[in-house]
Amino acid sequence: xxxxxxxxxxxxxxxxxxxxxxxxxxxxxxxxxxxxxxxxxxxxxxxxxxxxxxxxxxxxxxxxxxxxxxxxxxxxxxxxxxxxxxxxxxxxxxxxxxxxxxxxxxxxxxxxxxxxxxxxxxxxxxxxxxxxxxxxxxxxxxxxxxxxxxxxxxxxxxxxxxxxxxxxxxxxxxxxxxxxxxxxxxxxxxxxxxxxxxxxxxxxx
Amino acid sequence: xxxxxxxxxxxxxxxxxxxxxxxxxxxxxxxxxxxxxxxxxxxxxxxxxxxxxxxxxxxxxxxxxxxxxxxxxxxxxxxxxxxxxxxxxxxxxxxxxxxxxxxxxxxxxxxxxxxxxxxxxxxxxxxxxxxxxxxxxxxxxxxxxxxxxxxxxxxxxxxxxxxxxxxxxxxxxxxxxxxxxxxxxxxxxxxxxxxxxxxxxxxxx
Numbered sequence: 001x002x003x004x005x006x007x008x009x010x011x012x013x014x015x016x017x018x019x020x021x022x023x024x025x026x027x028x029x030x031x032x033x034x035x036x037x038x039x040x041x042x043x044x045x046x047x048x049x050x051x052x053x054x055x056x057x058x059x060x061x062x063x064x065x066x067x068x069x070x071x072x073x074x075x076x077x078x079x080x081x082x083x084x085x086x087x088x089x090x091x092x093x094x095x096x097x098x099x100x101x102x103x104x105x106x107x108x109x110x111x112x113x114x115x116x117x118x119x120x121x122x123x124x125x126x127x128x129x130x131x132x133x134x135x136x137x138x139x140x141x142x143x144x145x146x147x148x149x150x151x152x153x154x155x156x157x158x159x160x161x162x163x164x165x166x167x168x169x170x171x172x173x174x175x176x177x178x179x180x181x182x183x184x185x186x187x188x189x190x191x192x193x194x195x196x197x198x199x200x201x202x203x204x205x
Numbered sequence: 206x207x208x209x210x211x212x213x214x215x216x217x218x219x220x221x222x223x224x225x226x227x228x229x230x231x232x233x234x235x236x237x238x239x240x241x242x243x244x245x246x247x248x249x250x251x252x253x254x255x256x257x258x259x260x261x262x263x264x265x266x267x268x269x270x271x272x273x274x275x276x277x278x279x280x281x282x283x284x285x286x287x288x289x290x291x292x293x294x295x296x297x298x299x300x301x302x303x304x305x306x307x308x309x310x311x312x313x314x315x316x317x318x319x320x321x322x323x324x325x326x327x328x329x330x331x332x333x334x335x336x337x338x339x340x341x342x343x344x345x346x347x348x349x350x351x352x353x354x355x356x357x358x359x360x361x362x363x364x365x366x367x368x369x370x371x372x373x374x375x376x377x378x379x380x381x382x383x384x385x386x387x388x389x390x391x392x393x394x395x396x397x398x399x400x401x402x403x404x405x406x407x408x409x410x
Contacts, residue, residue: 049341049344049345050337050341063293063296063300064300065299065303065304066303067299067300067303068296068297068299068300069296071292071295071296071299072292072293072295072296072299075292075295075296076293087276087277087280087281088266088281090276090277090280091268091274091276091277091280092268094270094276094277094302095268095270095272095273097302097303098270098271098272098273098302098303099270099306101303101306102306102307102310102311105307106307106311122327122330125327136254136255
């Protein structure tokens with residue numbers, strides 16, 4: 001059975017829950033006890049020295065990092081639809097995985113962490129990164145439905161959550177028409193699951 | 206012929222030059238004219254809307270992002286030695302590609318950009334990220350020669366350059382024994398090529 005070490009309000013964890021649902025895989029979630037800093041406990045750091053969720057345990061195969069878990073699930077369970085063989089397609093997907101790890105993490109995800117959880121950040125820098133990456137993604141989606149070629153891929157799943165959550169970082173994506181349509185396209189998919197609701201005033205679920 | 210849009214003193218470009226040499230592939234480099242901001246010109250932004258190097262053009266197949274280019278070269282030209290089939294190995298490699306895009310970019314690479322090129326950064330945050338990631342990588346290399354399993358992979362190539370250049374960001378890696386040994390191991394490889402020398406006082410080559 002697949003076990004997902006999970007933080008319900010983490011966009012990175014949402015990526016994995018989405019992917020598991022799209023692949024229709026059985027899994028259990030183990031929600032980390034953040035109030036007791038379980039993610040920094042010795043037992044957890046042995047599994048993931050970065051002290052972060054998500055972390056996947058598939059019958060003893062342990063994978064850290066949300067992008068890497070998407071690669072694992074796609075290549076292990078997704079077949080060619082989710083894990084193409086063509087090097088140029090793999091590379092295009094990988095480029096968006098880098099964008100998720102870099103610009104999305106240090107743009108919209110950081111602004112959300114600031115506004116929702118009070119994390120200290122360099123706001124002008126995070127805003128500039130966000131504006132740049134939203135412009136690029138909107139342009140990319142202006143003449144295609146998905147980030148890479150004609151099918152949904154893990155690139156879309158890696159990029160989607162923190163863009164859909166951007167309003168929690170006080171970013172209004174409604175003027176990015178193609179991004180908004182793309183979000184709606186993902187949210188209309190059969191196996192789509194939403195993020196749990198968050199009380200904006202307390203940061204609690 | 207493979208064309209590499211290149212910035213000689215960029216660690217991200219060094220990754221690609223290393224990989225091309227390790228694969229013994231013919232290529233030409235086109236050095237961007239940074240003084241005329243060629244990387245932000247309309248012609249270049251059409252090829253890479255992020256306005257960054259490296260960018261690879263392999264007979265019309267254009268790939269942006271250093272991690273993605275490593276994936277492309279490994280899967281297109283590297284055979285199973287460079288692009289394993291096992292999903293858990295692909296995922297472990299991908300996790301380090303994320304680390305390269307995230308923590309390495311926002312740790313040692315950012316400190317180098319600050320000290321070498323005067324880029325404004327949040328120094329305490331970049332130092333904390335650097336310390337954390339160096340500790341994790343040193344522990345990872347304490348009982349294995351390479352970041353993933355027993356062979357060199359694109360994970361090593363993605364992580365190496367900005368660690369080898371960390372001194373230019375005033376980070377001393379000599380106390381990280383396993384990292385130092387790993388750097389020496391890479392630098393002793395038959396096809397290894399060094400970064401061009403940089404005059405630390407002017408930032409010029």
